[in-house]
Amino acid sequence: METKSSRRDFLSLGLALPVAGVASSLGVREKAEFSPTTPHPASGIPLAYRPLGRTGLKVTSVGFGCMITSDASVIERAADLGITYFDTARGYQHGNNERMVGAALKRKRKDVVLSTKSGAGTKAGALGDLETSLRELGTDYIDVWYLHGKDSPAEVPDELFEAQRIAKQQGKIRFAGVSTHEVKTMVPFLVEKRAIDVVLLTYNFSMGHGLDAAIDLAYKSGLGVVAMKVMAGGFRKTKPSDPLYPKLRKEGTLLAALKWVLRNPSVATTIPSMTDMDQLDENLKAMAQPYTRDEEKLLTAQLERIAPLYCRMCGECRGTCAKGLPVADMLRYLTYADGYGQFALAREKYRELPRELAEVRCGDCEQCTVRCPYGVHVTARLARAQELLA
């Protein structure tokens, strides 16, 4: 709960602010700087470079997340156009992704920063993964080697840092990193640990100012900050039946999300997923164009989309449940799961309900007696909580 309060912070600010006030609702940094650009010598594309923490590397602020890329030509072209940071992982497509990325970057290996990850839980497993990654990527060194998806200190025993230290000594990796979704918990731990050089973390517009302190701490401590999930994932999930679909899927929306992240100067680079040339061309613009008010409106629309789903935990539910359900509490539990990804906590809390309440099914009532002043679809959300958590 604590670790993902960023979304709650945003929600508590209110989604329904008028357009004139949306800048603060989305957590735009008042002093954000627009990085100067340099035209790439070959492509002429204006690119912005930022230092990757204390590594001494300079990377383009827009990198390339290769996880769902199917065609190597997109990666190859991105490298030709000047993108310098490419990210994959041992686990993506059971290793097939690394093979494709390695083939695509073969010509450009010395010109790019290549990162991959191991999800292994032991030193031996991680070092074994590293050997496989080197083979599949067709290279004899990895620039940044991440421990993959570590969301609590307990998931990073010292032997994993030891594996990274050994790999560095052997010249198989240049820099060590950790990827995490639990930014508030993991950044202080990693800063204190002083064992890595780069942190790959979840960061997007839905989080508002919530992660600023943690990201700044990482930056000031010399960690290179790489942002993932920068598009907030929601756009891909938006279905054609959604009333906001045309607005959210129209060209420029993903670019807006990317630009929002780049407003934070503590972020060195980003790894948006790209599957085609058009998306690549669009994302490149994030380095050359400032974030606009129109883009702010687009992102606000996306946040409006989630308004019917996410309880703000204001406790202002109107009416009471005829069957005695603690509606605000149940919506909160569901928000733990859906909003913050704390599924286990949500289930644990739900199971603390008295048996007679836990057995109530909202589908059995003809009409719900509870209303949300902010438009949360109470009956549907309670039914989902019962389906998911009971």
Add this chain to the structure above:
Amino acid sequence: MKTATLALGLLFAASGAAAATVPDCSLVPGWEQSGPARAYEADNLFEYMDGNAEGYLIYGFVSMRGVTCTSGGDSILIDISEMTDADAAYGIFASNRDPNRPVAAIGMGGQMTPRRASFAKGKFYVELAANPDKDHTAALQAFVAALEKRLEGRSTPPDALGWFPPDGLVSARLIPESVLGLRALKRGYVAQYSESKAFIVMEDSPESASAVLQKLRARFADATDAKVADEAFQAKDQYLGGLCVFRKGKCLGGYANTADASAAASLSIGLAARIP
């Protein structure tokens, strides 16, 4: 654990077909469930496969049901993912399979190693992973056979895969979006050959296919007409090499990464002839 298992059981008891999608350790004598059953939807899949969920979502992931089975000191993790359709299930199987190993005749296609097995049948994609590090082939085969029998749906690969010329074919798979890295080619099959690749994309109608073809043609400055099927063009691209795109009815197809555009056109004639 019992509560979670019971809840899942109740949830699916209403439908026999749905119940079949919940893996069951008792399918193979001597194995029993360890820990609670797993249930994930698109919204929370990331909790289970942190960092890899998007790779499932792009293939139309709907839900996953899983259990961990144990016997003595051995354990087998079984996950059944329901995808939007059989094409998508085959697509994620083909995306995740080891291209250096043969495809086994399990469902629409499967693969088995001493510690892992996977297959697609109907709209379901099934994965099994065994521990500790030793040969688990016998147990995996037993579970795979039982699960394959239990799951309903298509048992043959998508028809379009059979349209690719077999000579020199290395692998073929569904690309869920942006075939050849081109957004206009929304979803289709790509066959990898040693020196080239072929593709097939089904549009809704001949008209929409024609519109896509013209849109693509406009993208390549040196595109010229090619005599393949109903209409076609050929071009040379820095990244896609020799390229030919043709339309046959509502189907778009072609070759890329050949030495030159005319080679792509020649190969495309053969591909077009195989498309019904």
